[in-house]
Amino acid sequence: MYAKCGELSKAYEVLQEASSSDVVSWSALISGCAQQGKGEEALKCFEQMQNKGFSPNSVTYSCVLKACGCIGALEKGEQIHQEIAQQGLLEKRMPIGNTAVDMYAKCGELSKAYEVLQEASSSDVVSWSALISGCAQQGKGEEALKCFEQMQNKGLSPNSVTYSCVLKACGCIGALEKGEQIHQEIAQQGLLEKNDLLFVAAVDMYAKCGELSKAYEVLQEASSSDVVSWSALISGCAQQGKGEEALKCFEQMQNKGLSPNSVTYSCVLKACGCIGALEKGEQIHQEIAQQGLLEKRYHPWQCTCEYVWKMWEYYDGREGVCRFATT
Template sequence: MNAEASAFVGLLRACAKKKDCCRGARIHADVLKRGFLDRNSHVAEYLVALYANCGVLPKAQELLDALHIRGVVAWTALIAGYTRYGHCQHALQCYDRMQQEGIAADVVTFTCVLKACGTLGDFDKGKQIHDLISKQNLLDNDVFLGTALVDMYAKCGALVKAHLALDELPCRDVICWNALITGYAQHEQGQNALDCFEHMQQEGLFPNAVTFTCALKACGHIGDINKGEAIHDEIMKQDFLREDLSLGNALVDMYMKCGDLAKAQEVLELLPIRDVISWSALIGGYAQQGQGQEALDCFEKMQIEGLSPNSVTLTCLLKACSSIGAADKGEKIHDEIVRQGLLESSIVLGNGLVDMYAKCGALAKARQVLNDLPVRNVISWSTLIAGYADQGQGHNAISCMERMQQEGFSPNAVTFTCLLKACSSIGATEKGEEFHDDISRQGFFKNNVALGTALVDMYAKCGALAKAQRAFEELPSGDVVCWSALIAGYAQHGYGEKALHCFELMQLNGLSPDTITFSSVLNACSHSGLVGEGELIFDSMTREFGIKPNVEHVASMVALFGHAGHLDKAVEVIQKIPSLQSSPAVWLSLMGACKRWGDVNIGQWAFEQAVRPLMNPILT
């Protein structure tokens, strides 16, 4: 290569590095004028590299295709450009063409191709590249190639393979470990990520900001707040928060996911810099924990700082409004979404709006929003169907399903769960059976306990107890909620003995009853007059299972004793639990029993206890 050609190559490399396409185009024109494109392949290859690096990929491809001799530099530059700008399938096609032309890939080529495989999740292609690299012993002295290999397997979800690839590398650095830790964190294998975090330090490598960010994400996934606090302390020692906003956001998110909302807010307020992502993490955490007002308060503080919400913030705010029934605030969020024109590009926001109005009981508004959405999917419809089912409007829920199907959407497991609940609310056994057939045909029961529970609950509430029992027995597995639904069905329809039998079978199957199970079985005893059984079960709640009786449990026992004429025992149950003595349900149950047995004295006392909370404000 003569001096003039070398000068052109140097200029083109400088333009490519700075992504100065305008100056590069002028040099290209000068190269054409002097005839170097035909005479010097090196200049032509670096022109391809210039356009590829600047993202002008059609021009880079056109130039490469016109070359009489195409070397590894030009091919690698184009592959790198396609990969960098997200056209990974084109990158792999270029690699295949390069091989067909007999051009041997170098370390840089392989690094770029591995990145493309990782982005596409193309494990098979990535494995082929790994085999070629191993045959050529290219991993011996190149940590960048080793990192690309680990990263490819991690992004493909082949984490065991990624870990093995890292273990086999002759030399490792913090970036290589970060690739594996990131993979574990992204695939929610938090403990494995933290184990790698420890191993890396044992090798004498110190974590950087990326490592800490991924480790915090791992702590959040597994709820390990102690490890998260230790990492927080190390971050403070290194003073990383001063310059790394993403690390501060990861800290807020970790504390939120571990349930320490106060600490998350404290961390956010102490961050030297905050952005919309920081605030959205905090708002999302409060919304997730059902603390809607706190989420809305955070939003106001965020606005005071001059930050505008993005689609993630607004989605979290809609969830917050849903949790506290704040339809008026939700309407303001709706206005902001419309003002930013976000519904055109975010179906998640549209679904969030439908959900917010539905959960706030504004079903007409929810339906109107759904009708106006530019794009709808099965989640949009399922959200509205759920709203109608929750409000006991079963007929409207079923009508929505029919409209959904007319639009070409098929119900999924969530939709069917809501539809079964709708059938329960209106006693539509025949419609429920139709859904049962559809669910069985599509095989949804295999891995969905919630759907199986909804089916049992539907038959039980509709009084079709034999079908409820049969549906229960056909389920691949049943949890405590499913057992409780069956017990509740028997209790509701006066089959106390069968409810007790189910209660015993559930425990024989290794499942411990929860608060709802005890409510159902005590209700069964009350309706069937099973006094002795009810006493034993009530006593076992705290003694054997550590469950404190609630108002519903006590009211059932009062009704059970009262119905049998054991008013003294009913009074004794109430007096043992002072915290529940302010509940009207307990006293109403006792007064009903007193009326039945004509006990004026206890009845008068029960009445006085019931009205005392109402009288106290007047007396004070």
């Protein structure tokens, strides 16, 4: 319970206070760490569990592979994968095979992920989606689309996760036609209304492909929107050099009662820089500073530096920008 609620220290405390523990309780803790993105902690717990003489089961292995994937611990992941293979668990348990594919994909070892997938006695939409996701995250859009085609050729129907990854792949390589086709498929199945992830992915895809009006249209047609979808649109505007449009979208987002996050602020600063909106940029910079985001997040700080440099270029090194740059 504590692990699933994110109270990992409390979960560990309960485990230590127990008169006895077993692989199930340790696996629950390791799973909680992995789900919270605490890969290092998950691996430490795994080591402690083994030091107590407990042998991992398929659930434990899956959680440890997930932990390796989230922190890019390829060497440890390979070691665990070998242990699993030696015990013959890959043939018996499809979820472990899926997690192995996901681990290699997240670690950037796409060829190895594909190899594991091909060697499996059977595969499903989850394992293929993990591979497609890895390709998309690594910016390998063409490879992602090829894997998607192979998956469909095997008679497997994509789910919302698959579609989301494919839309991301289309966006990263500017494959507008394919992206539109996927968007139509999703809409025909009524998935946009059911899954916010797909809706955001569609907005992001159109924005990255330069189809800002279409991205805005998708956003307006949605039954609800959030800061993530608006940030995707604002980001697209900024990337296309449409600073005025980005600021208008930012204003609309705020009028809807949505609070910007660090990604939104980064995009807005970029927009201010590209059109020389010094006053607005200073206002955003102050908001970020007041919220302490400059210390907590890398992106706003980086974009503030980029913004100052853009202002310097735009105003040809005027004194006001010099003063701002030194505050």
